[in-house]
Amino acid sequence: MRLLAKENGEMLAQLAWSRVLLGFDFDGTLAPIVADRDRAVMRPKTAELFAAVCRRYPCAVISGRSKADVGERLGPCAVKYVIGNHGLEPGAELGEFEREMRDAIPLLASALSELGGVDLEDKRYSVAIHYRRSRTKRTTRSAILRAVERLETPMRVVPGKLVINVIPQRAPNKGDALLGLRTVEGANTAFYAGDDVTDEDVFRIDQPGRLLSVRVGESRGSAAKYFLRDQREIDLLLSKLVALRLHEASR
Numbered sequence: 001m002r003l004l005a006k007e008n009g010e011m012l013a014q015l016a017w018s019r020v021l022l023g024f025d026f027d028g029t030l031a032p033i034v035a036d037r038d039r040a041v042m043r044p045k046t047a048e049l050f051a052a053v054c055r056r057y058p059c060a061v062i063s064g065r066s067k068a069d070v071g072e073r074l075g076p077c078a079v080k081y082v083i084g085n086h087g088l089e090p091g092a093e094l095g096e097f098e099r100e101m102r103d104a105i106p107l108l109a110s111a112l113s114e115l116g117g118v119d120l121e122d123k124r125y126s127v128a129i130h131y132r133r134s135r136t137k138r139t140t141r142s143a144i145l146r147a148v149e150r151l152e153t154p155m156r157v158v159p160g161k162l163v164i165n166v167i168p169q170r171a172p173n174k175g176d177a178l179l180g181l182r183t184v185e186g187a188n189t190a191f192y193a194g195d196d197v198t199d200e201d202v203f204r205i206d207q208p209g210r211l212l213s214v215r216v217g218e219s220r221g222s223a224a225k226y227f228l229r230d231q232r233e234i235d236l237l238l239s240k241l242v243a244l245r246l247h248e249a250s251r
């Protein structure tokens, strides 16, 4: 169901008046997807609205990027919680995850060295294997999956938009991260918006009244109950959230 449909106005108002933690994915949610991932930024209007939302609500950004990488892209927005690596960073077992990746990444790099248009994004605690620039996306994708399967330590594989994410199997996911932050924040409700497969770890959590999740772009296969029509609609959502809490939170 479309989140910004008129009939959901009351529900959004109640959410804004409750003790809520707002969570957002970055790429494809706060920022448009771009071919060169190093250039992903929020549109100026989005950044301005998001900064205003961050002054009124406790906010979290939960991204697949490393924490430092996504943190740099948030500009002047006072985001209370910045979580990277699909929910695992920061976390208690980073040393172990780093060791697993230090073994896996060179093996993957050599297994995939012959494939054109593939590039490995080493995020220390997980790796993203991008194949956006490959000319034979389908065969490349299966070659990547086979290479991951051959690793000695089994990994969690999460496909994304022209990317295969390889994540330590025991690592907390975005859903774990969001529920943890809801507790830390002492919030009754959490809200979350995301657009990709790793966001389904949040969408799958079924806690009516305590978690409201929204997918950017409608998708039949998604567990999210609500959707935004496209990434541009994030501005409309953010401005609604600002309007619903007229006053800035006093900190």
Ligand SMILES: [Mg+2]
Residues within 6 Å of the ligand: 025, 026, 027, 028, 029, 194, 195, 196
């Ligand atoms: Mg995304």
